[in-house]
Every structure is written in C-alpha cells, then in structure tokens.
Amino acid sequence: EAQVTQNPRYLITVTGKKLTVTCSQNMNHEYMSWYRQDPGLGLRQIYYSMNVEATDKGDVPEGYKVSRKEKRNFPLILESPSPNQTSLYFCASSPRVLGSPLHFGNGTRLTVT
Amino acid sequence: EDQVTQSPEALRLQEGESSSLNCSYTVSGLRGLFWYRQDPGKGPEFLFTLYSAGEEKEKERLKATLTKKESFLHITAPKPEDSATYLCAVQARDTGGFKTIFGAGTRLFVKA
Numbered sequence: 001e002a003q004v005t006q007n008p009r010y011l012i013t014v015t016g017k018k019l020t021v022t023c024s025q026n027m028n029h030e031y032m033s034w035y036r037q038d039p040g041l042g043l044r045q046i047y048y049s050m051n052v053e054a055t056d057k058g059d060v061p062e063g064y065k066v067s068r069k070e071k072r073n074f075p076l077i078l079e080s081p082s083p084n085q086t087s088l089y090f091c092a093s094s095p096r097v098l099g100s101p102l103h104f105g106n107g108t109r110l111t112v113t
Numbered sequence: 114e115d116q117v118t119q120s121p122e123a124l125r126l127q128e129g130e131s132s133s134l135n136c137s138y139t140v141s142g143l144r145g146l147f148w149y150r151q152d153p154g155k156g157p158e159f160l161f162t163l164y165s166a167g168e169e170k171e172k173e174r175l176k177a178t179l180t181k182k183e184s185f186l187h188i189t190a191p192k193p194e195d196s197a198t199y200l201c202a203v204q205a206r207d208t209g210g211f212k213t214i215f216g217a218g219t220r221l222f223v224k225a
Binding site: 029 | 144
C-alpha cells in the first residue's frame, strides 16, 4: 500500500530533551515536507526537500532540523524542544514540487512540558 | 502578502442540505489550488486540483470550482459521513521557487 509513515503517533517529552520524529514514504517521491498544524493557523511548512541531500527552510524552521540521506526517509529533529513546539506534526510527500498533490502521514502529536 | 482565507470557520448542515465552502486567495503566479479533506486524528487526504479560472472538478457529492480570486467547494445533499475539516491550499510562485500556502480550514458537521 502506498503510504507515508510517521512515528511515533504520540510523544510527550520535557524541555530540552532531544527527539526525532521519523517519516518514510514508499512511493519513490522526490519531494518531502514537514508541517505543523495549530488551531486557527492551518498547516505551516517547517522544512522541505526536493531530493536527496537537498533541504530548505519553510515558513517556521526555527528550532528544527531535518536530513535527507535517502529518498524514502525524511526525519524531523528537535535538538532542544520547548513548550511552543507543542503541536500536531505532519510529514508529506509528492512525486514533484509543482502541480502534484501532497500525500500526508497520519501525524505526530507532540507535547513538550 | 500572499494569503489564503477559508470561510466559514465552521458549518453545520442537516443531512441533504446543500451548501458551499469558500477559499479566497491573494497570491501572484498561481500554479494550482488543492482541496483536501481531514478527518479527526488523520492526515489530510487529497480531493481535487484546479489549475485555471473556470475549471471545475466533481467527485460524488463534491464539486470544486475556481475563479481568479477564489474557489468554492460545493456539497450537494451532504450525508453525515461528509463531516470533516476541508482544507484549501494554493501553490504559487515565490522568491527563488514556489511555495504552498494552506488555509485554516472549514469544519463541516452534517447531522442526520
């Protein structure tokens, strides 16, 4: 089944404790992206990648890191999480940057206390 | 500033009561407008892509239309299973490339 898989689905952590949210897609998509979703603000892009070893900042990149060493994987790293990073996170992929709809994972709900 | 605004924020309908959701946008260099459906606890699921003014797409009880400034998602004779949040996203030209901007969504409740 074609899908984007995120793990974990739920994560509760404390301020400053490094964490990684994994994302993997099995559709051989070139483009991958991370979003955060907050009430009333919609989906905001954190980072994106147009291909292996090519990553770039989205609209809200502060406090996040990503890497794209393989085409299928695009992990999101929070080196020192803070409470304002409490949110619902989505990974998405598409065959190309322009004109293609995004395929989303089922989300990771992160709480930082 | 590029912006995507969806209205209303929430819409409550009786089963069978047709209505429309609005997505208005102010961007330069539109490259596509996307509609997604999001159920609680899940990621958004793709519904339609529209590329140019005048274009229409249909799927079951849903019909999406596009003008130069806005898009409508028409829901005909909705059923309770149509209850979800509907998201609009616009892909447009940006400095050095392109970007996708999402609206905040419309939460639709359909009562039997």
